[in-house]
Amino acid sequence: MTKIRLHINDLTPLSWFALLLLWSGGFAQAGEAAVDPGDSGTDVIEDVTDDPDSRSSEVSAEVEEMVDPVVHESSVPLADAVSTAGSKAKSLELLGARVRPGTSKRLSWSATELFEGVPVSTPVLVLNGAEPGPTLCLTAAVHGDELNGIEMVRRVMHDLAPKEVSGAIIGIPIVNVQGFRRGSRYLPDRRDLNRYFPGNPNGSAAARIAHSFFVNVIAHCDALIDLHTGSNSRANLPQIRADLRDPDVVTLTQGFGSMVILHSTPSVGTLRHAATRAGIPTVTLEAGGPSELELNEVRHGVRGIETLVNTLGMIDKKRFWSDPEPVYYRSSWVRADNGGILLSDVSLGSTVRKGDLLGTINDPMSNARSELRSPYTGRIIGLARNQVVMPGFAAFHVGIQTADTPTEDAIDDSVLSKKQSETRDYIDDMSEEE
Numbered sequence: 299m300t301k302i303r304l305h306i307n308d309l310t311p312l313s314w315f316a317l318l319l320l321w322s323g324g325f326a327q328a329g330e331a332a333v334d335p336g337d338s339g340t341d342v343i344e345d346v347t348d349d350p351d352s353r354s355s356e357v358s359a360e361v362e363e364m365v366d367p368v369v370h371e372s373s374v375p376l377a378d379a380v381s382t383a384g385s386k387a388k389s390l391e392l393l394g395a396r397v398r399p400g401t402s403k404r405l406s407w408s409a410t411e412l413f414e415g416v417p418v419s420t421p422v423l424v425l426n427g428a429e430p431g432p433t434l435c436l437t438a439a440v441h442g443d444e445l446n447g448i449e450m451v452r453r454v455m456h457d458l459a460p461k462e463v464s465g466a467i468i469g470i471p472i473v474n475v476q477g478f479r480r481g482s483r484y485l486p487d488r489r490d491l492n493r494y495f496p497g498n499p500n501g502s503a504a505a506r507i508a509h510s511f512f513v514n515v516i517a518h519c520d521a522l523i524d525l526h527t528g529s530n531s532r533a534n535l536p537q538i539r540a541d542l543r544d545p546d547v548v549t550l551t552q553g554f555g556s557m558v559i560l561h562s563t564p565s566v567g568t569l570r571h572a573a574t575r576a577g578i579p580t581v582t583l584e585a586g587g588p589s590e591l592e593l594n595e596v597r598h599g600v601r602g603i604e605t606l607v608n609t610l611g612m613i614d615k616k617r618f619w620s621d622p623e624p625v626y627y628r629s630s631w632v633r634a635d636n637g638g639i640l641l642s643d644v645s646l647g648s649t650v651r652k653g654d655l656l657g658t659i660n661d662p663m664s665n666a667r668s669e670l671r672s673p674y675t676g677r678i679i680g681l682a683r684n685q686v687v688m689p690g691f692a693a694f695h696v697g698i699q700t701a702d703t704p705t706e707d708a709i710d711d712s713v714l715s716k717k718q719s720e721t722r723d724y725i726d727d728m729s730e731e732e
């Protein structure tokens with residue numbers, strides 16, 4: 299296990315100040331596992347310095363060089379990896395421990411230390427099945443304020459008994475433990491951990507944490523589900539986000555049962571991007587919004603994951619969940635044109651037609667009212683909770699249904715046009731994505 303220290307000499311005066319503030323805040327909350335509901339996770343402060351260690355958390359990983367991940371040990375595609383039954387189940391060795399077939403163990407991963415040198419560790423739950431099969435990984439709270447995934451991992455891991463499983467399941471309920479303790483999406487240095495994968499052992503704190511996690515945990519996975527929620531007071535209809543140009547990723551998406559699937563190319567630096575690039579097919583499961591535990595969303599996610607475990611042949615429980623949901627190859631955000639109080643007229647999952655009223659924005663001073671109407675026919679797959687918004691705020695995410703399954707070229711085209719729009723509103727895009 300690689301342990302990484304944050305050297306005190308590496309800190310600039312500003313970082314010292316920030317760390318001191320964070321440390322004193324953390325100290326005041328010591329022993330308190332709950333998340334402060336008042337913190338919406340938007341602890342981005344204005345970037346007033348050129349010091350790269352003090353940049354806003356919305357800085358992309360592209361400012362930092364990443365090391366190429368260790369090539370995944372097993373090159374067996376997911377579909378083939380499943381059909382390894384017949385050989386013998388093996389012990390799983392990770393994080394300095396050995397987990398024998400038919401047993402489960404709670405391990406711990408620690409990549410960094412608190413200011414005072416105390417290691418920050420987070421549990422890694424390992425369930426090694428009695429029969430051979432693929433290793434499926436579940437990661438949650440890469441953004442520390444996204445709680446639904448934490449509960450999904452707990453439920454999935456405790457619902458299954460090692461004796462009934464073929465293959466292994468590795469669950470990491472809280473990847474960004476420092477953000478979780480502060481009720482924040484970000485790391486203490488205000489960086490977004492999900493922009494720094496696969497990391498760099500000599501880079502910023504975020505890059506080091508990402509690298510340690512990638513090498514010590516992710517490298518053991520054959521497939522990965524990264525659990526997220528909407529960001530900044532936005533909620534998502536339970537959905538799988540996947541790059542549908544990758545055949546192994548498509549295989550993975552087909553196993554979830556009744557779950558909306560959204561084609562989306564992952565941003566550079568996301569765990570989904572880095573893991574897929576390293577040969578580990580990965581999807582993001584989005585459900586609900588941050589800073590809340592939403593049991594309907596949790597149940598939906600758990601059911602999807604358990605259906606996948608069943609589809610992959612890792613359990614034989616006939617928990618199959620059919621009723622396929624649509625696949626959206628295109629989606630678009632409808633943005634507020636005026637500032638004010640946004641009130642929705644639609645809810646998650648609503649079907650909308652072009653021209654339908656999505657919500658209104660009321661100016662609290664002048665009482666002027668403006669309407670937000672849908673430019674598309676489709677379905678609401680994400681929306682902002684009622685709140686005060688400024689012009690340009692992404693308010694409604696519409697999944698746009700296409701008549702037929704597009705050809706691969708058509709997907710590439712839609713990706714191209716998405717790329718162009720991404721360049722246009724780059725910063726905003728960073729805060730709305732996983």
Ligand SMILES: [Zn+2]
Nearest residue numbers: 441526527732
């Ligand atoms: Zn997230």
